[in-house]
Amino acid sequence: MSQIAQEVSIDLGERSYSIAIGSDLMGNTASYECLPRARTALIVSNSTVAPLYASALRAALAGRYAQIHELQLPDGEEFKNWETLQLIFDALLSNGCDRKTVIFALGGGVVGDMTGFAAASYMRGVPFVQVPTTLLAQVDSSVGGKTAINHPLGKNMIGAFYQPQLVVCDLAVLDTLPKREFSAGLAEVIKYGPISDMAFFDWLERNMDALIAHDRDALAHAVRRSCEIKAWVVGQDEKETGLRAILNFGHTFGHAIEAGMGYGVWLHGEGVGAGMVMAAELSRRLGLVDNGFVARLNLLIQRAGLPTKGAVLDAADNAGRYLELMRVDKKSEAGEIRFVLIDGPGKAMVRSAPDDLVREVIDACCA
Structure with missing residues (x-):
């Protein structure tokens, strides 16, 4: 049963959004009622998180989007680069995603940063949602709109400021965190x-x-x-x-x-x-x-x-x-x-x- 214990607002005028904090939020349809309607959604996750939670998120979104695509990225900071970012663009283009497509970042800081950067860049900006599955992502990287990839000479050197539509912090998922x-x-x-x-x-x-x-x-x-x-x-x-x-x-x-x-x-x-x-x-x-x-x-x-x-x-x-x-x-x-x-x-x-x-x-x- 969904329990939204707290909501914190990011006040940025027309780019304002909410952070929902509580237990069992990720798989609950009500958590996503504020999002814009669209024909297509893309869930971007990684090879560790997707087997645990992608099906629950997909089920929660099923009544909202006619087509829901999934992409699993390799897991790890060492994959936060151009090559992995291209996989997101490949998935968007090969599935005919338009500029109303909503992208969901399901994972930790690496998934969130890369997905946000892809959302900021694809067709010059499409909506995206952060569904952070690590404590670090819930308290920091999913909030505030910093998106980026690494360069061999420096961390997070290539990116953009791009705010999500919503952040869903489900405390229950932290139970599976190493x-x-x-x-x-x-x-x-x-x-x-x-x-x-x-x-x-x-x-x-x-x-x-x-x-x-x-x-x-x-x-x-x-x-x-x-x-x-x-x-x-x-x-x-x-x-x-x-x-x-x-x-x-x-x-x-x-x-x-x-x-x-x-x-x-x-x-x-x-x-x-x-x-x-x-x-x-x-x-x-x-x-x-x-x-x-x-x-x-x-x-x-x-x-x-x-x-x-x-x-x-x-x-x-x-x-x-x-x-x-x-x-x-x-x-x-x-x-x-x-x-x-x-x-x-x-x-x-x-x-x-x-x-x-x-x-x-x-x-x-x-x-």
Whole structure:
């Protein structure tokens, strides 16, 4: 039975939409009543998620679309590229999909990002819906309209801002999520506390064990509060010209780890977990936070099952390799690396830092 426990709104004028959060939503027809009518729908998923959930989503959509096509992509961050993106375009064109076709992204962040990018590009824009099946996607990547694919030289470097029509966060699907993937999602939950809401950080410290145990009430609160914070930020700065950049706390270091290790070796959330520790340590060395805050964050990340040490990318000059990769990050400006730093607990800022100091932090956090 469908239980829409919460709804969070993304307020973007004519591009506004809702995030539905609750149990057993994905397979319920009522979850999709707000969507535009169309002749055709395409469900894009991957080889792991589709066998579990594609038939339930298809059944829920059957009365709404005369034709429902399915596409299974290979599973993994290493497939978030041009070649895999072309499979989506091939499916749309070979099935004669028109510009009213609704595309459903059923999967985690990789499926959501690629499907959104395809929707933004196909016939210059068709409607799409996010049905995230990982915790990371529910609290972060499915919300806010960032779509992209990776390039060998940088993560998410090719993409577009394109908002979905709806996001359906079904907490029940998290029960089938592998432990490592669930922990990776917790990284994106944890980040919201230091950048915006230390009361939420306090709550996470008290409830981390309940979250790891998949307590449904705890999960509902964590997903809702994460989406509320992201919705507020995106509503202020949809295309990341300023404020929205704070959502990248830990990501500058984390993206370097992902690219440097090879996509898929470290999960995105694992890179972000270690990246938050590195960003917090950089904040401390710049005099913005104290030792106690860094220790609290380190412990919470550790309790979530995430790495707190950065990866070694180059034995000869590890810090140099990090700096090289971070200079091609989207947040760099004129070759200057921009870091999201904690300017006191619950408040974030974006600024540069001297290379020598960043080297010290990398050496300390990768030892």
